Amino acid sequence: MHAQPWNPDIAAGIIARHSHAQDALLPLLHELQAEFGCVPEAAVPLVALAMNLSRAEVHGVVTFYHDYHRTPHGAHTVKLCQAEACQAMGARDLARHVEARLGVGLGETTADGKVTAQAIYCLGLCATAPSAMIDGKLAGRLTPARMDKLLEALA
Numbered sequence: 189m190h191a192q193p194w195n196p197d198i199a200a201g202i203i204a205r206h207s208h209a210q211d212a213l214l215p216l217l218h219e220l221q222a223e224f225g226c227v228p229e230a231a232v233p234l235v236a237l238a239m240n241l242s243r244a245e246v247h248g249v250v251t252f253y254h255d256y257h258r259t260p261h262g263a264h265t266v267k268l269c270q271a272e273a274c275q276a277m278g279a280r281d282l283a284r285h286v287e288a289r290l291g292v293g294l295g296e297t298t299a300d301g302k303v304t305a306q307a308i309y310c311l312g313l314c315a316t317a318p319s320a321m322i323d324g325k326l327a328g329r330l331t332p333a334r335m336d337k338l339l340e341a342l343a
């Protein structure tokens with residue numbers, strides 16, 4: 189399904205369907221994301237009000253779960269492992285390199301909608317750290333130069 193542009197009426201309908209239930213926050217956020225391609229900033233106060241939570245609490249949940257995006261996802265996804273074994277092998281520097289190259293932080297999407305960069309915490313590829321997953325494909329022993337090549341290959 190293609191993500192719809194933000195629409196407060198559609199959002200209100202989704203929120204109303206969930207707001208009666210306890211434990212509904214995650215399914216509600218999930219449905220908002222399915223509709224809009226992300227959990228839009230504008231939805232946060234509406235969700236907070238309906239679920240009797242503070243905006244900070246809703247924000248906290250959206251940022252805690254890496255499956256939720258605050259902006260629509262790009263055509264390509266670059267997930268950079270930031271867990272311990274990869275960090276020991278330079279994952280932070282690699283992430284800074286990717287962020288500088290794409291002009292976005294982890295968790296964000298380039299302005300042209302092409303690439304979403306994300307942090308991920310262990311891909312099970314610790315032996316070849318630093319590791320990443322690009323459009324579902326694993327890559328290890330990454331250097332900035334190798335990363336550049338992989339990014340260039342994204343059409």
Ligand code: FES
Nearest residue numbers: 269274311313314
């Ligand atoms: S810590 Fe990065 S793949 Fe395990």
